[in-house]
Amino acid sequence: MNDAMTTAARTNFSAWDWAIVVAYLLISLAIGLYVKRYATTMTSYIAAGRGVGVWLGVATMSGTEMGLITVMYNAEKGFKGGFAAFHIGVLAGLVTLGVGLSGLIVGPLRELGVLTIPEYYERRFGRKTRVLGGVVLALGGILNMGLFLKVGSMFIVGVTGLSHAGWAVPLVMTGLLTLVLVYTVLGGMISVVVTDYVQFVVLSCGMLLATLLAISQLGWTTIFEEIQLQFGAGGFDPLASPAFGPEYVVWQAVLGLVGCAVWPTAIARVLAMESPTAVKRQFTWSSIAFAIRLIVPCFWGICAFVFVTRVVPELGPWFGVGEGELAAGQEPVSALYAMPIFMGRLLPVGILGLVSAAMIAAFMSTHDSYLLCWSSVIVQDIIAPLRREPLSIAARVRLTRLLIVLIGGYIWAWGLFYEGGDDIWDYMAITGAIYFTGAFALLIGGLYWRGASSSGAFCALLAGCSAVLGLGPIRSPVARWLLTLTDRPATQEAADTLLSSARVGLLSVAFTLTVFVVVSLLRPDNRSAATTAAAHRGE
């Protein structure tokens, strides 16, 4: 954003709003410090003593999964794809409801009483699978959260009307990261679930209020009419939309399933619940939040689009929408800025501070859970199994805290230096797929197929890494190279059509499942039946 853009994007954010945000952050910090005294064992530090009830479980899972990054990438999808992007949230909600009603994966996993997913790998497939699973999980997961900090900071910069050029984004990144690190390091999962609860309440009220204000300001009918005018039928029909299409819709259904039943931060909530029955109820109720966390921000993105095209058309050229062109020397800005600027212009003083605090709450509740999850996996599933001497509880907690800080340093640096062209959601889907394609095969196969073998599991974890081909900086050159082999023009558009991130993701899932089944059949595990029985007894 240069000066002209900054002027056009000026918001209502005032000193009162800053005061509300700061007060909220201090309260969160105080909670983290207060609950520190309970984090005395590894079970209490990373699984809250396995004492989380259904409704606290719903709050903490929803608080975690409704992160600011979620709000931002769905707003981006709504801004670029209109109402057709709603299919992402609807599919996620329906799939989560199915998991809650059936207990698929999550029910048996909680019954086993493991602390992490790789711990399950060891019980079912042996130690080397646990270590490899831990490495793949940590790599995919940490890469996945690489842009969280930057995108969250872009929201704050956008909503407050600060200029992103220069110091603002790095400074906000540093401040937010420091705050999250302090209370996550101190309190562990107990701190996380309690602050998640507070954050869920603030965030939910803020989201509902902002949505109602957006509708009242822009007009219910106007919003639908404008999308019809600008996008045509593709703005509503995901199968006909040039931004989505049938392949993309199927990919979203897969993401919906793994997002709730395989993704480690969701599973961390499963493992902290007091019983398998509570887990099923938690998922059934959380399905609402799983849909809302995608639908409401997507609607904000749609409203931001209508705001830009109808209310402030001078902003249109900056985002590549509407009529008009940028002057020479002016550069377009990321569509990610559209929603926060819209919120900053729409909401009155006070309400803006509350909604911003809610968004920062969303940011923090995601970061604390992710930081705790990846660091505990590295300690529990990579470092501890590889050591000859047992690691004491105190040493494990100390190491987990150190890793939280190191991962925090990585996401700070990655956010500043990574340059990729993918939408944020597509970047996250593909980096997540590095982990979840293998994990999905191992969990489904391990829990429900007696023929699944250790060799099949090991090879499936490696095969899942093929998803990295879907990352923009890797996918584009590969697609162009494939085009040259067929003597077709290697344009960017042709490359994107040949190898979309959705196509790479689906191919990677199919490849991994095939590898798992074929290798399990070719190299069966003699101990398979006995191990399965032992695992299901929780031995």
Place this chain on the structure above:
Amino acid sequence: MVWVSIWKVVLVVSLALFAMLTIITTLLGAADIRRLFRRLNDEHDTPDR
């Protein structure tokens, strides 16, 4: 247009369900927190598994 009607219904129903979930979770979640703290207090001296 069918899709327009579908998304209107989805949006209204989602917001209504979300408001209901927020109220229920706020009230019952607070009770769960009190229970969690009681339990952690009781288990304070129990050895880790």
